[in-house]
Amino acid sequence: MHPQPLIAVEDVEKTSSWYQTMLGLSSGHGGKEYEQLMFNQHMVLQLHQWQAHEHPNIGSPNTAIGNGVLLWFESSQFDEIVQKLQNHQVEILEGPKYNANAHHREVWFKDPNGYTLVVATPYGDV
Known part of the structure; x- marks a missing residue:
């Protein structure tokens, strides 16, 4: 699965x-x-x-977007993605930062629809 x-x-x-x-x-x-x-x-x-x-359970655009949901992507291209975010002036919510619990780097930001995304290096990378 x-x-x-x-x-x-x-x-x-x-x-x-x-x-x-x-x-x-x-x-x-x-x-x-x-x-x-x-x-x-x-x-x-x-x-x-x-x-x-006509998917009645997909939700509504009139309610809060993504409350409690993170779209989390692990990437070996972390630095390149951070550079793209900065070049396109995407608002960064957190980071780039070191996560001591996961021993990796991560950056938190929003997509154009308001969904929160995290891009992180693999667990134990740092």
């Missing part, structure tokens, strides 16, 4: 482009209503347009 998180967004194409630029993901599906974002030919995130396909 492996997770296939899905987030609901207003603009799938714009969000897909942002994730491809910031995290180096690629499009595995493409489209205005649904997208699969890939890394090394593995799906790591799904994007779904809020109103598409």
Whole structure:
């Protein structure tokens, strides 16, 4: 088993482009209503347009986005991602910092939809 998180967004194409630029993901599906974002030919995130396909349990764009949910990505390209975030003036919530409990580096930030993301080096990296 492996997770296939899905987030609901207003603009799938714009969000897909942002994730491809910031995290180096690629499009595995493409489209205005649904997208699969890939890394090394593995799906790591799904994007779904809020109103598409009548999914009543997907949530509502009128409530708080992502309360209690973090999209956590482990990456060996940590420094490159931090540089991209800075170059594109993405607001950093925390970091880059050393996490003494996990012995790795991490950076916390928001995507354009308001979801909180964490990119971290592998556990025990530092």
